[in-house]
Amino acid sequence: MATMAEVAREAGVSVATVSRLLNQQGTVSPNTAERVYAAIQKLSYEPNLLARNFRKSESRVILILAPNVTNPYYAHILSGIGDAAAGQGYAALIFTTGDDPAREREALEMLKKHRADGAILIASDMGCNWLLEYADRYPIVQCSEYDPEVDIPHVSIDNYQATQESMEYLIALGHRRIAIISAENAYISTSLRVKAYRDTLARHGIAPREDYIAQASRDYSFKSGKWRAKELLGIDPRPTAIFCISDTLALGAITAAKELGLRVPQDVTVVGFDDVEHTTMLHPYITTVAQPCYELGKQSAHLLFARMTQGKEIPRQTLLKHELIVRESSAPPDLLE
C-alpha cells in the first residue's frame, strides 16, 4: 500500500502539498495538483484512515446501542441512522445489548477508548445515574426512550398524545370496557401510554378496572401478548376492546381471540402500536399508531452530529409526528350482546 510520502516523491512535491490537496486545505496550484493526482493514480494510493483518524483524534464512527437488531422496530431506526451517518461520512458501529445495562455500559467505554466519536442509545431505560456522566463528557443522544428527569437530548414521539388519540377513538366507537396490555419494562413510552390510558378513561367518567390492565414481557413478545389477552378475555364482563402497546402484542391478542373462538373485530377490537410492516401481511390488518421509525433514527443521527459540532446548544427534546391508522381490527362493540 502506497503512503503519502511515496506519492509526494513520485509527484516531486512535499507531503504537505499532497495532504493539502486531499483535504482541500489551503491552496494548491492547478499545475502541481495535476501532478499529484497523476501520482496518486499511478500508485493507486489510498489514504490510511488509521493514521488520519489517529492524527485528527477522531474515529468517524458513531456507536449505536440497541437491545437487538431483529426487532423490526429497531431495525427501521437503525436503517435511518445508518443512512444519515453514511451521508456524513460516518460509519455506524452497532452493538446489541440484550437490554443488559452491563453490556450497555461496556459498550459506552468505546467512547473513552476513542473507538467512536459519539453514541445513539435506542430504547435504553438505564437508571441514568451514571449515564449522565457519559453524556456530559461525550456526545450522546437517545432515541425513542429517555428519562424525563435527565437532561440528555433525545428524539421520540408524543406517546401520551398518541395513546390518548387511540383511546378517544375507541371511546368514540362506543367502547367502554377497554383493557390494555402493557409491558414489564421501565420505558418512558410504556408509562406514558399507561398513564394516558388511565387519564382518558377517567376524563370520560369510566372507572379504570385494575384487572383490565395486563403486563406482557419486557420485550413485547408475541407469546406473552397471547397469554395476557387470553386472561383478559376470560374476565367477566369481557372487555370489548384491547389496547396493546405494540403490534406484536396485538398480534398475540388477535391469535388469543381466535383460539377462544372470538372474531376480531366483531367480538373484540384490538389496537396496536408502532405499525411495523409485517402486520400488513395477514388479515385482519391492525389498527395501530404509526411511528416514523426511519425518521426517528435519521433525526437522532442529525441531532448527534449537531451535538458533535455545535456542542451542547442543541434542543433537548425532538418529538416526531405519529399517526393513528384505522384498519380492520377495530369496530364498534356489539351493542346487542
Add this chain to the structure above:
Amino acid sequence: MATMAEVAREAGVSVATVSRLLNQQGTVSPNTAERVYAAIQKLSYEPNLLARNFRKSESRVILILAPNVTNPYYAHILSGIGDAAAGQGYAALIFTTGDDPAREREALEMLKKHRADGAILIASDMGCNWLLEYADRYPIVQCSEYDPEVDIPHVSIDNYQATQESMEYLIALGHRRIAIISAENAYISTSLRVKAYRDTLARHGIAPREDYIAQASRDYSFKSGKWRAKELLGIDPRPTAIFCISDTLALGAITAAKELGLRVPQDVTVVGFDDVEHTTMLHPYITTVAQPCYELGKQSAHLLFARMTQGKEIPRQTLLKHELIVRESSAPPDLLE
C-alpha cells in the same frame, strides 16, 4: 484523557513497561505491575485505540455488507455476526447497499483505507469480475449467496437439496400441478431452487408448465408475491400448490388466495422458505424450509477470522443444515374436484 506516558510517570516507570503490562508481552515484576495498575486506576487511564490500531496497523473492525437491515432474514444473520465479532473483540461496521453494486464497491474501498480488516458480504450477487481481486488481497467471506464459479469462501445452505425435499413432500402429498414463485434476481439460491423445482418434477414424470413459473420482485416483496400468486391461481387448470422461495412471498400468496375466495390449505397449498419468525404469528402458520440464519452469520464470522489468522487455507464452502417444517399451509390436494 490520560496517556500512557502520564501513567508511566505516575508509576515511576517507562512507557515500555506500561505497554508490556497491558499487552502481556514480555514480563513485568509483580511489584512494578502493581504500581502501574494503581497509576492506571488513579488516572482512570484508557488505552487510545486510535493510536494502538494505527501502530499495529489493524482496525479490529469487520465490514458487513447487506442489501438492507430491515429484512428479518438479514437481520438475524447480522445478529449472528455481531455476537461472534464481539466475542473476538471486533466491532461490526454495517453498510447497507440497497443491492447497488456501486455502493457495494464503494464500501469495499474501506478495506484499502484500513477502516476494516475484513468483510462479510451478505446476499451479494455481484458479477464477481472485480470482487475476486478484493478477495485476493483482503479477507472476504460471503454469506448465503455466492458465485459457484468464483473461489471465495462462503457459508450457505444446500438450496438444491432443500428445495428438492419440499418438492418431494408436495408430490408425496399427491400434488401434481405445482407452481413456483421465484424472484427476479441473480442469486445462486434462486437459480438452485428453480433448478431443483424443475428437476424434481421431471424426475417424477411431471412435465413442467412454463406458465406455472412466476417471478416476483428481486427483493421478494409481499405485494409482488401477491400479484404473481393471483395470476397463477387464475390459470386453468389451477395449480394445487405454490412453492414460494421466501416466506414473504408465501404470505403474499396466501393473501392472494384469500382474496380470491380460496382456502389455504384446503383449496391451495402454499409453501415458503426461510422461516422468518413473524410468520408464526398469524394463521395459517406456514410450511417452510427453515434456514439457520443466526448460525449462518456466526459461522461466516468465524470463517472470516480463520481467514484473517490462518490465511487462505480455509474451506471454500460451508453448508449448514436446513429443515423442512410442516405446519398448516400444506395439505393433500382435493382429489374430488
Add this chain to the structure above:
DNA sequence: CTGTTAGCGCGTTCAA
C-alpha cells in the same frame, strides 16, 4: 503557493 518539521500515542526493537 510550497516545503520543513513537529508531534499525535502507542508497540517494539535493542541495550543495559
Add this chain to the structure above:
DNA sequence: TTGAACGCGCTAACAG
C-alpha cells in the same frame, strides 16, 4: 526485568 529511542502515516503550524 527495565528503559531509551524510533517510527507507524498523517495533519497542521510555521517559515519561506
